[in-house]
Each structure stands twice: as structure tokens, then as C-alpha cells.
Amino acid sequence: MAKISPLMDQYFGMKEECGDALLLFRMGDFYETFGPDAEIAARVLNITLTSRQKDKEGNRIPLAGIPHHALDAYLPKLVAAGYKVAICEQVEDPRKAKGLVKREIIRVITPGTILEPSMLEEGSNNYLASIVEDDGKIGLSLLDVSTGEFLATELLATGGKLSTELAKFRPAECLIPRSAESLVGDGEGMMVQRLDDADFALVGARARLADHFGGERVERWGLPAHPAAARACGAVLTYLQSARLPALDHIAEVRLYSPEDFMVLDETTLRNLEIFRNIRDRSKRGTLVDFLDETTTPGGSRTLRKWLQMPLLSHEDIERRLDAVEELVGDPLLRADLREALRGGGDLERVVGRTSCGTASPKDLRALKGSIEGLPRIVAILTAARSEELVRLRERLEIGPLGEVADLIGRAIADDPPSAIREGGIIRDGYDPELDGLRSLLREGRGWIARMERQERDRTGIKSLRVGYNNVFGYYIEVTKANLSAVPPEYIRKQTLAGGERFITPELKEMESRVLSAQERSASLEEEIFISVRREAAAKSREILERGEALGELDVLVTLAAVAADGEFVRPQLNDRGEISMRASRHPILERAMRGGFVANDVDLDGRSNRVIILTGPNMAGKSTYMRQIALAIILAQIGSFVPAAFASISPVDRIFTRVGAYDDLSAGQSTFMIEMTELAKILSSATSKSLILLDEIGRGTSTFDGLAIAWSVTEHIHNRVRGKAVFATHYHQLTQLAGVLPGVKNYNMAVKEEGETVLFLRTVVPGATDRSYGIHVAKLAGVPEAVVARAKEILREIEGEAVIEPLAGGPRRRRGGPKYTQLIFFQEPKPRAEGEDGPGFMGEGHAPTDGGGVEILKEMRDLDVNGLTPLEAINKLSEYQRRLLEDSDGEN
Structure with a gap:
């Protein structure tokens, strides 16, 4: 067995400590990876794979490395590829080390614990989720380590509520117990970490929460009454300890929330309405958030996304936001002043996150100072505000004790410091007497050396004599070969070169010792002072975060007002009658893209006579657009925004369901029709009388009669049992007959103008049905x-x-x-006819059974309790009638 070196023995010990993470092992100016880690790094980072000494079995060890200064360029690629990465640093000066340099793992980076700005999207939160099941409930916690936002909730284990919350927040990483393998799968863009069940234990979770936040505060938040949520939160805190984050002062609060307090937007609805990502390439382009996001700060952009993720249900909360938006719409000067004051304010939440975790740079602290110093101007501008929400924000933005933090940073940190702490030049002259003295000594030393060079040239007569410095030999005197005969005897030869020689003198070495000692002490002292200032700023993390959150909310309100003013939006009136009524409603995104060519339409939905709209008309006429613009207007209203219409009266809805468009999920073995039916089943089982349901071409993925039967039965179910508001766009023109049978169903169609062979789509919704x-x-x-x-x-x-x-x-x-030979005339009596006459019957002309079978079926249908049938029973009945009619027809032929 081969013997490995002490260095590799140290490496393998660190590798065992970091578990399944890729280990970046600092060696001088490089981070090295070895063995399987090196093979992964070489493939993912496209770097050279080589090898070094043999392992214990005598095999060459793969090796791949990256320059330490290029870590920010390579690290995102490893994390994006789905790997945890452990950073192992040299924690002592190699020049002073006796034997092997001491090394420690200082950080484990995972998708959910990222702090580095280069790896985060400014306008989006980066959540670490934790999920545990407890007595029929699911505890869910969501932490954005970069901002300190910590949310928790409890959900019923049944009903698909967990998938809805995960789709809403889209965590980058998810923690689950090993015993709960089926709790969640590896979703798109989400790394799943399976931890020991002990990490989710309730006793340990309560202890960790009390230790971090204080037991009294945890009690006040109500966590003890939600054991599943507490277990999820405790697991997150345990995981952060394993990630080696040095401090977490900015994680100052756990906010319990209930999904029932907000409109539910599941993954299907978010996708179909293109709220955050478009359907074409899954990018932000052309989405609702892209349309609205004119925020001036990263925190404002993140707040806007949260509001869209969680539209409000409370009339009072919605009205409070609408009041603020209305005031800002009506006061362009106030709006413009606030936008200007917010512009360039930096990202308070993420800067304080890095400050708390000990990774903030000198430039981060200067940015923090600038943001804090901008608060008084914003408060002064808001003095003129009158709406309750703006007055509340003004109070939350008072600078308070943060003025001391800004003053400290201003006195201590240079105006334009370097990014790296060890580069020097961070601390302002005059802040620390010892540092000032060291800097003076360094300046004198450099001046002394320059004077020595001139003096030695004059004394020796060697005009080319030069005093230089390098890291190996320190300061030296260099003389060319042609002048070696003039070298004084007190010069001590140090190094021979091709073109001359280098010398030292006792006097020069003494000054070198003083200069280098001052330089080293100066760098060390600057680092100490900077860390001290950063620690002082971190002590105010909670206060800074409160102002950062308020700035984000103010930014969104100003943005919504700007969008409303530019787009001529109107303030929606809220009602509790279940009505959704709009005049000249528009699709905001398409209207902007079409530059004035968009055709506005009215909307009338209520809880009584206009509860379900059957919308017919040609393809490309705008049926899907009409449905989407209704949904977008409601979402806008419930986040507190004005809406694109001439008038709007809206009753808040608890959920919006959409079944729009078709796609196959071949990887999951599901066809378009199966996906359609799965989504439809979820809608019918979850919708309430306060829901809005938008259905487009239900039943088109199967045979005509099957599809029509499903569509008919679904419409009846929504009308009779769910009693929610719905718009059903369809090419099954037979469904329009329901308007004459069900009191809450009304027919509308997309108007078309025909001129000979030419058809013009007017894109206007008008009352009545169409049959083409x-x-x-x-x-x-x-x-x-x-x-x-x-x-x-x-x-x-x-x-x-x-x-x-x-x-x-x-x-x-x-x-x-x-x-229309496929049409089922459900309520038409068969016409009497003479013997041998081939006239119209139950199935339309040319399909009347001659033996009375159709009459018998019609009698059965007349006696059928339609309202008492489930959708499946209705489909089975219709299938039976179809089979019997076809058998009669075949018997005749």
C-alpha cells in the first residue's frame, strides 16, 4: 500500500468532513480539487484535468484547479449544475506555518444559502424551503438567507396545497426528512436535500428557535401552536449551521402566514396567465411581472413579485393600497420626487444580509451608508402624503438609530475603497491613530529608500545603481557588471544576475524590516478595524431590514401609480356581491405590444343570472385573450393596482383556475387529454362559489361525442354545484343550448364580419351564440x-x-x-313522420331511428335527474345512449 503525503491526508480529512459537497481546497494561489471532485469540476467548468501523486492503492489522483481570484466566476457554474460546494481556506500565513499549513472549511454553498451578488438575481428572492409532515399537516418554511425573510405556514397534507405554495415561491433548494422520500420530488430548478429525521425533531426545533430568536418572541409569533411549522423552521436553522454561515443576525423574525388570507394561484394558472414566465421560452419577457416592473430598487422588484404571488383577499387591505396608488396617480410631482429619491438607493436587504453573515465588502458598507443617508429625503417628501399607507411608510422610514451607523461608516471607510479587504486603503486617514502612524512610517520608509538610492549613486559614482524589491529577497541594491569594480566593500553580495549583481547592506535590511513590519501590521489593522465597523452595522440588522422592507413597498406603490397613469388605468371599485363588471377592459401586455390596435371589451359576471359565460367564436378571434384579460385585471385589483379598463367593479375571488392551451408531458407518460382531465379534476374538486374558472376548449382531446358530453357535464357541475363564476370558450356550439335551460348561463360570441369569401375578425365580444x-x-x-x-x-x-x-x-x-350532424339536440322532440319518410329525429335529419328506439331514449332522458348525476355518471349515461342509437342505426342498415 502506497503512503500518501501529509497534505493529501489533510485533504481527505476535510473531504470526509464536508460530506457530499465538492471540496475546493486552497493551495497557495489556487483552489484544487482531487479525485472524483476533480473529474466533476473539469467537466462542469471546462478546465484541464491532470493528476498528481498516487493514493493508498497506488492509483494516480485526478487533479483540477482554479485560480483563487477567479472563484466568483467559477463558483456559480458549480452551484447552477446542482452541486454543493465547500470552501476550504488556509487560515494561517504559510510563511509562518510550522509544517503543514492549517486549513478549515469556512463555508458550504448550496443553491438555497447563496449570499454572493454575482449568483443572485436582484429582483427575485432566493428561498431555502423546509418541509415536514406532522399529524395530517405539512409544515412549510421558506427562508431567503440573502435578505433574512423567513416565512412559515401549515397546510393540510391532502388537496395539493403544498405544490401550489412551492409553485408560488419557487425555492432554489428544499429540505425534507429522509423518511419522507415521497413528500416532494426534484422539481424544476429545485435541489432536494434529504436530512436526518432528527434534524426535524420538535424538541430540538423549539430549542434552536428559542436560542436564535428568544423564547418570548417565538411565543409571541404563535409558533408553539404550529408544531409542523416549528419543525420545518428548526431544520432550516440546523442546516444553516452546517453551511458554516458565521452569523445570522439579519434573520430576525419568523412570519406565520395562512394561504387562506391570499388568492390562490396554482402552478397551472401561473403558467397559463404568464405571470412570471412566458409559455414560449420560460423567460420573463412578455409576462405580467415584466409589464409592471418599473421599480427603481432591487428590493422593490422583489416586493412586486411577492405581491403578485400573494394577491390580497381583505377588502380593507386592498383599499388601503388603492388609496395610496390613487394619491400618487393624482399627484405627479409627488410621484416623480419619490421615484428620483428611490433611484440608486441600493439593495438594503441584501447588503445587510452580507453584513450580518460577515461577507460584506468595503464597497457594500459605503452603499449601506448611502442608502441610510437617503432616508431623510424620502421622509421629507412623504410629509405631504395623506393616504394611510403612505403615512405609515413615512413613519417606518424614519432614520432613527441608523444615523449613527451611517456616521460610523462615513468616518471609518474611505470614499472609494477597494472590494477586497486585504488590498489596503480601506480605512480613512485620521480614523485610527495607530494606523495613521504606520502609514506615516511606510511613507517615510519609501522616501528613505528613494533618498538612499540617490545618496549611493553620488557616493559610489555608479549612475545606474538601483534600489529594488521583490518578494523573495526583499530590498536590494542592483549594480551592472560594468560597474562592479566600483562597489564599496561594505556591500554584501546577495544574488548574481546575467547582467550584474544584487547586494544588501545592514542599514538597508534594518529599514526593510521596519517597512515590511509596518506594511503587514497596517494591512492586519485595517482588516480588524473594518470587521469591527461591519460588526457595528450588523448589530442594527433588524432596524435596517425594517427600512429596506418599507422602501420596497413604497417603490411598488410608486411603480403601480406610474403604470396606471401611463396606461390610463382606472381604480377598481370593490363589491361584496360576487360581481365582476368592467367596461372597455383591455389586456395590458397586448395593448402595449399592439400600440393602440387592441380592441377593448366589456365583462359582466355575477353570482346570479350571469354566472357562467359560454363564449363561442372562431379561432384567432380573441377568446383566450378575453379570458386572460379578465384574470389579469382581477389579480391587479387584488394586489392594490389600478386596472386597464374604463370602469371596473370587482368582488375579490379566492382562486383563479385556468385550463387554457394544450401540451404533452411525454416524460411523465401523459398525453394532452390526460393532462387536461387531471387539471380539470383539480379545478372541479377545489373551486368554490368565490372562485373564477376559465376554461378553453375542454374535451377537444377525445372523440366528438365524448368531448361534448364532458363539456356539457362540466358546465352543469360548475353552474349547479360549484356555483362559481366561469367563462367557457368552446367550439362545441351545442353548449349554447344550456343558456335556455340553466338560469345562470349566458351566451356570448366573438363578432365576425363576412364579405363574400373574406372573413374579418372584429375581436369584439357580443351577446348571443354563434354556430360557425x-x-x-x-x-x-x-x-x-x-x-x-x-x-x-x-x-x-x-x-x-x-x-x-x-x-x-x-x-x-x-x-x-x-x-351540424354531430350536434345532440338534447331538448328537441322527435317530429312525427309518415311511413317511409326519412325526416329529422332525435339525432338530427337523416339519423332518426325508425323503430322508436330514439323515442324510448328521449323518454329516459326526460325522466333523468340531471342535477343528481356526477360528471362521470353523466358521461356514462351519454355514452350508453350513443351506443344504443348507433346499434339501432346499424340494425337498419
């Missing part, structure tokens, strides 16, 4: 070959005229039905 889809016209617009379009028109005329379709390539004739 204009699909052939759309096919022509899409570039389908003219021959195919012409043949389609011919077939359509034959179907509508009850003609027999002649196949293109011969073959037997097949008799088709009459106009």
Missing part, C-alpha cells in the same frame, strides 16, 4: 394548400346540405348526417 368556427378560413390564413382548402369547403357544404360525400379516390359511399 371559420376553421377553414384560419387554415387558409395559415398557408394550407389551396387544393386542401377548396376540398374542405366542398365537404363542409355537403355536410351542411345533407349531401352524400364522394370520396376522393373512389370507394363506398357513406351516408352522413345533416347540418
Whole structure:
């Protein structure tokens, strides 16, 4: 067995300590990786893989390294690839080390514990989630380490509420117990860490929470009454300790929240409405948050996302925000002054996060000072504000004790300090007497050396004599070969060069010792002073975070007012009658993109006669846009924003459900239709009378009769049982008959203007139903070959005229039905006819059974308790009727 070196023995000890993390092992000017870690690093970072000495088995050890100064460039790539990374630093000066340099793991970086600005998106939170199941409930906590925001809640273990919360907050990393493997899977963009069950134990969690926050504060927040949430929070604190974060003073509060206090927007709805990411490339472009985000601070951008994630339900809270927005809309000067004062204010929350964790740079502290010093100006501007919310923000933004922090930073830190602590030049002259003395000595030393060079040239007559310095030999006197004969005897030869020699003198070495000692002590003292100032700032973390949160909220209110003023939005009136009424409603994003070409439409939904809208009309006419703009207006209203309309009266909804568009999830083995039915099942089981349901083309993924049966039954279920508000866009024109049967159903359609062969989509919603889809016209617009379009028109005329379709390539004739032959006329009596007459019957003309089977089925249908059927029972009944009718028809033929 081969013997490994002490260095590699130290490395393997550190590797065992950091577990499954990639270990970046500091060796001089490089971070090195060894073994399997090196192979991963070489592949992910595209760096050279080499090898060094053999391991205990005699195999060469793979090696790959990166320069220590390039860590910020390489580290994000490793974390983005899904790896935990442990940083092992040299914690003593190699020049002073006796034997092996001492090293320690100073930090373990994971997707949910990132503090580095280069790895974080300014306008988005970076949450670390923790999930545990406890007695039928799920405890969920969400911590953004970079800002200190700590949320917790409890959810029922059933009903899919957990997936909704995860979709809303999109954590970067998630902690679960090892025994709960099925609690959550590896979701998109989320690393799942499975920890020991002991890390989630309630007793330990309570102790950790009390130790960090204080038992009295934990009691005041109500955590003891929510054991599942407390267990999740405790696991997070344990995990942060393992990440080696040195201090967490900025994590000052756990906020318990209830999802029932906010509108629920599940993953499907967020996707279909393109709130945060568009459907095309999953980027921010073209989304609602992209449209609204004119904030001037990173904290404002994050606050806007939170408001969109959690629209309010409370009329009082919504009205308070609307009052503030209205005041800012009506006072352009106030709005402009606030935007200017907020601009360039920095990111208070993340700067104080780095300050608390001991990673803030000198430039961070200067930015912190600037942000604090900008508060009095904002407070002064808000003196003129009258709305309750703006007055409250003014009080929260008072500078208070933070003035002392800004003053300390101003006195201690230079105006334009370097980013790195060890570079020197951080501390301002005049702040520390000892540092001033060392700097004076350094200046005198450098001046002395320059004087010595001149004196020695004069004394020796060697005009090319030079006093220099390098890290190996220190200060030296260099003389060329041509002048060596003139070198004084007291010079001590130190190094021979190709073109001359280098010498030292006792006097020079004494000054070198003084200068280098002063330089080393100066750098060390600057670091000590900076850390002390940073610690003083960190002691005010809670107060700084409170102001940072208030700045973010003010930024969002000013932004919503600016968007409303620019877009001519109107303040929505809130009602408790279940009504959603808008005049000249617009889709805000499309309206901006179309630059004035967007067609506005009215909306009328209530809890009585206009509860369900059946929306018919051609493809491309704007049905989906109409539904989406209703949903977006409601979301805007419930975050406290004005809405794009000439008038709006809105009753807050508890949930918005959408089933818009179709896609396959082949990786999960699910077809479009299966996904559609799964989402539909979730809607029907979760919707309430206060929900808004938007359905687009339900049932199109199966046969005509199956799809129509499902669509019909779903509409009845929403009307009769859910009793929520719904818009159902469909090409099943048969559904329009429900308006004559169900009192809360109304028909609307997208208006079309026909001029000969030309069809013009007016994109206007008008009352009434349509019985045409204009699909052939759309096919022509899409570039389908003219021959195919012409043949389609011919077939359509034959179907509508009850003609027999002649196949293109011969073959037997097949008799088709009459106009809209797939339509089920559920409430039409069969017409009496003479013997042998082939007249219209239950299935339309040309499909009437001749043996009375249709009459029998119609009688059964008349006696059927439709309202007492479940959707599945209704579908089965319709399938049975269809089978019996087809059997009758086959028997005749």
C-alpha cells in the first residue's frame, strides 16, 4: 500500500468532513480539487484535468484547479449544475506555518444559502424551503438567507396545497426528512436535500428557535401552536449551521402566514396567465411581472413579485393600497420626487444580509451608508402624503438609530475603497491613530529608500545603481557588471544576475524590516478595524431590514401609480356581491405590444343570472385573450393596482383556475387529454362559489361525442354545484343550448364580419351564440394548400346540405348526417313522420331511428335527474345512449 503525503491526508480529512459537497481546497494561489471532485469540476467548468501523486492503492489522483481570484466566476457554474460546494481556506500565513499549513472549511454553498451578488438575481428572492409532515399537516418554511425573510405556514397534507405554495415561491433548494422520500420530488430548478429525521425533531426545533430568536418572541409569533411549522423552521436553522454561515443576525423574525388570507394561484394558472414566465421560452419577457416592473430598487422588484404571488383577499387591505396608488396617480410631482429619491438607493436587504453573515465588502458598507443617508429625503417628501399607507411608510422610514451607523461608516471607510479587504486603503486617514502612524512610517520608509538610492549613486559614482524589491529577497541594491569594480566593500553580495549583481547592506535590511513590519501590521489593522465597523452595522440588522422592507413597498406603490397613469388605468371599485363588471377592459401586455390596435371589451359576471359565460367564436378571434384579460385585471385589483379598463367593479375571488392551451408531458407518460382531465379534476374538486374558472376548449382531446358530453357535464357541475363564476370558450356550439335551460348561463360570441369569401375578425365580444368556427378560413390564413382548402369547403357544404360525400379516390359511399350532424339536440322532440319518410329525429335529419328506439331514449332522458348525476355518471349515461342509437342505426342498415 502506497503512503500518501501529509497534505493529501489533510485533504481527505476535510473531504470526509464536508460530506457530499465538492471540496475546493486552497493551495497557495489556487483552489484544487482531487479525485472524483476533480473529474466533476473539469467537466462542469471546462478546465484541464491532470493528476498528481498516487493514493493508498497506488492509483494516480485526478487533479483540477482554479485560480483563487477567479472563484466568483467559477463558483456559480458549480452551484447552477446542482452541486454543493465547500470552501476550504488556509487560515494561517504559510510563511509562518510550522509544517503543514492549517486549513478549515469556512463555508458550504448550496443553491438555497447563496449570499454572493454575482449568483443572485436582484429582483427575485432566493428561498431555502423546509418541509415536514406532522399529524395530517405539512409544515412549510421558506427562508431567503440573502435578505433574512423567513416565512412559515401549515397546510393540510391532502388537496395539493403544498405544490401550489412551492409553485408560488419557487425555492432554489428544499429540505425534507429522509423518511419522507415521497413528500416532494426534484422539481424544476429545485435541489432536494434529504436530512436526518432528527434534524426535524420538535424538541430540538423549539430549542434552536428559542436560542436564535428568544423564547418570548417565538411565543409571541404563535409558533408553539404550529408544531409542523416549528419543525420545518428548526431544520432550516440546523442546516444553516452546517453551511458554516458565521452569523445570522439579519434573520430576525419568523412570519406565520395562512394561504387562506391570499388568492390562490396554482402552478397551472401561473403558467397559463404568464405571470412570471412566458409559455414560449420560460423567460420573463412578455409576462405580467415584466409589464409592471418599473421599480427603481432591487428590493422593490422583489416586493412586486411577492405581491403578485400573494394577491390580497381583505377588502380593507386592498383599499388601503388603492388609496395610496390613487394619491400618487393624482399627484405627479409627488410621484416623480419619490421615484428620483428611490433611484440608486441600493439593495438594503441584501447588503445587510452580507453584513450580518460577515461577507460584506468595503464597497457594500459605503452603499449601506448611502442608502441610510437617503432616508431623510424620502421622509421629507412623504410629509405631504395623506393616504394611510403612505403615512405609515413615512413613519417606518424614519432614520432613527441608523444615523449613527451611517456616521460610523462615513468616518471609518474611505470614499472609494477597494472590494477586497486585504488590498489596503480601506480605512480613512485620521480614523485610527495607530494606523495613521504606520502609514506615516511606510511613507517615510519609501522616501528613505528613494533618498538612499540617490545618496549611493553620488557616493559610489555608479549612475545606474538601483534600489529594488521583490518578494523573495526583499530590498536590494542592483549594480551592472560594468560597474562592479566600483562597489564599496561594505556591500554584501546577495544574488548574481546575467547582467550584474544584487547586494544588501545592514542599514538597508534594518529599514526593510521596519517597512515590511509596518506594511503587514497596517494591512492586519485595517482588516480588524473594518470587521469591527461591519460588526457595528450588523448589530442594527433588524432596524435596517425594517427600512429596506418599507422602501420596497413604497417603490411598488410608486411603480403601480406610474403604470396606471401611463396606461390610463382606472381604480377598481370593490363589491361584496360576487360581481365582476368592467367596461372597455383591455389586456395590458397586448395593448402595449399592439400600440393602440387592441380592441377593448366589456365583462359582466355575477353570482346570479350571469354566472357562467359560454363564449363561442372562431379561432384567432380573441377568446383566450378575453379570458386572460379578465384574470389579469382581477389579480391587479387584488394586489392594490389600478386596472386597464374604463370602469371596473370587482368582488375579490379566492382562486383563479385556468385550463387554457394544450401540451404533452411525454416524460411523465401523459398525453394532452390526460393532462387536461387531471387539471380539470383539480379545478372541479377545489373551486368554490368565490372562485373564477376559465376554461378553453375542454374535451377537444377525445372523440366528438365524448368531448361534448364532458363539456356539457362540466358546465352543469360548475353552474349547479360549484356555483362559481366561469367563462367557457368552446367550439362545441351545442353548449349554447344550456343558456335556455340553466338560469345562470349566458351566451356570448366573438363578432365576425363576412364579405363574400373574406372573413374579418372584429375581436369584439357580443351577446348571443354563434354556430360557425371559420376553421377553414384560419387554415387558409395559415398557408394550407389551396387544393386542401377548396376540398374542405366542398365537404363542409355537403355536410351542411345533407349531401352524400364522394370520396376522393373512389370507394363506398357513406351516408352522413345533416347540418351540424354531430350536434345532440338534447331538448328537441322527435317530429312525427309518415311511413317511409326519412325526416329529422332525435339525432338530427337523416339519423332518426325508425323503430322508436330514439323515442324510448328521449323518454329516459326526460325522466333523468340531471342535477343528481356526477360528471362521470353523466358521461356514462351519454355514452350508453350513443351506443344504443348507433346499434339501432346499424340494425337498419
